[in-house]
Amino acid sequence: MSEQSVPTQERAADEPVVRYAVDPRAERPPGRGFKLLSSGLGSMVPVVVVLALWQAGSMAGLIDKTFFPAPSECVQALVDLFSSGELLPNVGITAQRILLGFLLGVIPATLLGIAMGRSRWVRVLIDPLIAITYPIPVVAILPLLLVIFGTGGRPIVVLAGIISFFPAVVNAMSGVLQVDERLIQMARNLGAGRQQILWKIVLPGALPSIFAGIRLAAGLALLGTIAGEFLAASDGVGSMTWRYWQIYQIDNMYATLAVIAAMGFFLTTVTLRVQRRFFSWTEGQS
Amino acid sequence: MRIEIDNVAKGYPRADGSRLSVVGSLSTTIEAQEFVCVIGPSGCGKSTLLGLLGGLRRPDDGEIRFVGERSAAGPLTSIVWQDYALIPWRSIVDNVGFGLELRGVPAGRRREVAREHLAMMGIEAFADNKPHELSGGMRQRAGIARALASDPEVLLMDEPFAAVDAQTRTLLQDELLQVWSRHRKTVLFITHSIEEALLLADRIIVLGPRPTRVVEEIRVPFPRPRTRDVELDPRFTELKRHLWGQLRDATLAAEWAEAKGDR
Numbered sequence: 371m372s373e374q375s376v377p378t379q380e381r382a383a384d385e386p387v388v389r390y391a392v393d394p395r396a397e398r399p400p401g402r403g404f405k406l407l408s409s410g411l412g413s414m415v416p417v418v419v420v421l422a423l424w425q426a427g428s429m430a431g432l433i434d435k436t437f438f439p440a441p442s443e444c445v446q447a448l449v450d451l452f453s454s455g456e457l458l459p460n461v462g463i464t465a466q467r468i469l470l471g472f473l474l475g476v477i478p479a480t481l482l483g484i485a486m487g488r489s490r491w492v493r494v495l496i497d498p499l500i501a502i503t504y505p506i507p508v509v510a511i512l513p514l515l516l517v518i519f520g521t522g523g524r525p526i527v528v529l530a531g532i533i534s535f536f537p538a539v540v541n542a543m544s545g546v547l548q549v550d551e552r553l554i555q556m557a558r559n560l561g562a563g564r565q566q567i568l569w570k571i572v573l574p575g576a577l578p579s580i581f582a583g584i585r586l587a588a589g590l591a592l593l594g595t596i597a598g599e600f601l602a603a604s605d606g607v608g609s610m611t612w613r614y615w616q617i618y619q620i621d622n623m624y625a626t627l628a629v630i631a632a633m634g635f636f637l638t639t640v641t642l643r644v645q646r647r648f649f650s651w652t653e654g655q656s
Numbered sequence: 657m658r659i660e661i662d663n664v665a666k667g668y669p670r671a672d673g674s675r676l677s678v679v680g681s682l683s684t685t686i687e688a689q690e691f692v693c694v695i696g697p698s699g700c701g702k703s704t705l706l707g708l709l710g711g712l713r714r715p716d717d718g719e720i721r722f723v724g725e726r727s728a729a730g731p732l733t734s735i736v737w738q739d740y741a742l743i744p745w746r747s748i749v750d751n752v753g754f755g756l757e758l759r760g761v762p763a764g765r766r767r768e769v770a771r772e773h774l775a776m777m778g779i780e781a782f783a784d785n786k787p788h789e790l791s792g793g794m795r796q797r798a799g800i801a802r803a804l805a806s807d808p809e810v811l812l813m814d815e816p817f818a819a820v821d822a823q824t825r826t827l828l829q830d831e832l833l834q835v836w837s838r839h840r841k842t843v844l845f846i847t848h849s850i851e852e853a854l855l856l857a858d859r860i861i862v863l864g865p866r867p868t869r870v871v872e873e874i875r876v877p878f879p880r881p882r883t884r885d886v887e888l889d890p891r892f893t894e895l896k897r898h899l900w901g902q903l904r905d906a907t908l909a910a911e912w913a914e915a916k917g918d919r
Contacts, residue, residue: 556741559710560755560806561731570757574745
């Protein structure tokens with residue numbers, strides 16, 4: 371037997387052989403149909419299908435039109451609301467309230483959250499206050515806001531502000547607290563002062579978490595504004611929805627709902643884009 | 657600059673209020689331009705010692721003195737971290753220029769210096785990448801580049817090659833030897849590896865278990881410039897056996913202490 375070649379052994383005919391039965395589905399690649407549906411445009415397919423079924427059901431008389439008017443009628447209602455000049459000013463009013471409430475909540479919340487993350491004194495003083503007020507459903511204090519701020523847009527903006535305050539403050543604080551301690555040590559070793567550590571390590575490191583809080587806050591500002599408009603406003607998209615429900619113009623109600631949904635979708639998409647654009651590095655660690 | 661470590665002690669408060677003494681009255685001197693390796697059992701306070709030397713912690717007792725004329729523009733020390741400690745949202749070139757940025761060197765100049773150091777470590781091609789896009793070995797090359805670009809008096813290295821695979825570690829050791837022969841910075845290099853210490857150091861300091869103090873100091877006899885061939889020298893094997901003899905008992909003691917929850 372030479373050193374180079376190792377002889378292969380013949381298998382006897384009666385030697386038992388065992389093989390794995392690997393599930394072929396375990397490594398089947400996604401097919402064409404799946405890829406099509408999961409693409410950007412393809413993801414619209416289920417939405418279109420539901421709307422088409424709804425439309426067909428409505429036309430065939432299978433669905434009660436009193437509660438579920440056909441999508442085509444809702445679209446028609448939307449076009450009418452738009453062309454009568456009723457819709458756009460109200461969208462503007464609502465958008466303004468969302469933005470003002472959002473800023474009113476998020477700016478102080480972010481600053482306070484950063485201060486809480488940086489200083490254990492601020493943390494120990496503020497944390498109990500947040501722990502007590504956070505669980506209160508914010509809509510419950512709307513009557514109080516109406517007493518304080520009267521009617522009109524102001525209590526709604528404040529409501530949106532309060533509701534968006536909480537996720538922003540909590541995320542800003544935890545973002546600062548979770549900044550990698552090794553990076554702070556590294557910077558100190560190279561001679562960084564407290565200010566430099568804050569601006570060059572802590573704030574950029576906390577930014578993804580701060581931004582996650584801001585995203586939540588944006589969604590909640592919308593929620594707070596609409597809820598406020600339902601109950602305490604004579605203008606804005608939310609009040610339109612509420613009014614059309616009360617006077618039983620269901621197609622108009624659906625039209626305004628679609629507008630609110632579009633505003634929510636817009637907020638989510640924009641903030642997600644920003645997140646992907648600026649925080650791609652969070653996908654890996656140093 | 658020479659570092660005089662004079663009866664330095666450091667401990668931490670335990671949860672029960674008592675004090676855990678980690679470094680206990682440690683004295684030694686590291687000469688200017690000397691390459692010193694520190695080995696010791698795990699948990700013996702090597703990292704605490706590094707924190708003391710790096711200006712991150714104050715000794716409870718004793719003193720650390722940097723003696724001699726300042727010859728570098730940067731901080732007294734810069735640390736090369738075991739887990740790299742690169743800033744994840746910055747490009748490699750801006751990580752390497754970080755020390756210069758902290759002391760106000762303008763952007764153009766610090767990029768230039770950073771690129772020179774990246775070139776020296778052979779990773780200039782990754783200047784604009786983010787750390788998470790690089791392998792462990794590449795990241796540590798960037799870590800070394802950052803430490804050197806900061807232009808410290810003393811380079812402190814905290815088990816810098818412990819997190820990379822064995823082949824890459826070999827490459828990095830060779831590269832460090834080359835780079836160091838050009839810079840001749842004072843180096844204090846903490847390691848678990850006796851072979852690594854024998855390959856790199858002028859002198860090896862052996863630390864004992866907690867509360868740690870110097871057990872032995874050994875001068876490494878191999879001439880410079882040094883290559884991996886020192887491993888073939890019979891004195892290498894002899895020193896290796898001797899050092900392991902020193903470490904084995906201390907390591908066992910440390911393991912027992914840890915098992916008893918004495919941390």
